[in-house]
Amino acid sequence: MALHIIKSGQVTAVQQVKRIYQEGDQILLIEDGCYLYTLAKQSFDTVCALTDHMKMRGLSNKAAQLGIKQISFKEWALLTRNHQQSTTW
Numbered sequence: 846m847a848l849h850i851i852k853s854g855q856v857t858a859v860q861q862v863k864r865i866y867q868e869g870d871q872i873l874l875i876e877d878g879c880y881l882y883t884l885a886k887q888s889f890d891t892v893c894a895l896t897d898h899m900k901m902r903g904l905s906n907k908a909a910q911l912g913i914k915q916i917s918f919k920e921w922a923l924l925t926r927n928h929q930q931s932t933t934w
Contacts (some may be wrong), residue, residue: 848931851878
């Protein structure tokens with residue numbers, strides 16, 4: 846189980862993750878990666894995003910409608926603790 850942290854707003858970040866993504870992996874959108882929420886949701890079953898970063902970009906409501914779970918910084922810390930590996934894209 847790996848945690849894939851997508852912070853780049855480049856579509857290639859999602860494409861790269863798709864190549865190595867395995868069942869049980871987790872996707873987290875942060876910083877400009879938040880703009881990829883629609884593509885990420887189309888590509889992966891479960892997608893999380895940092896609440897504060899989504900709010901700053903005005904994307905909270907739209908992302909919530911797609912079923913993207915928005916989490917706090919504390920929850921992010923717990924995610925990193927629960928996954929053996931984490932990679933930032």
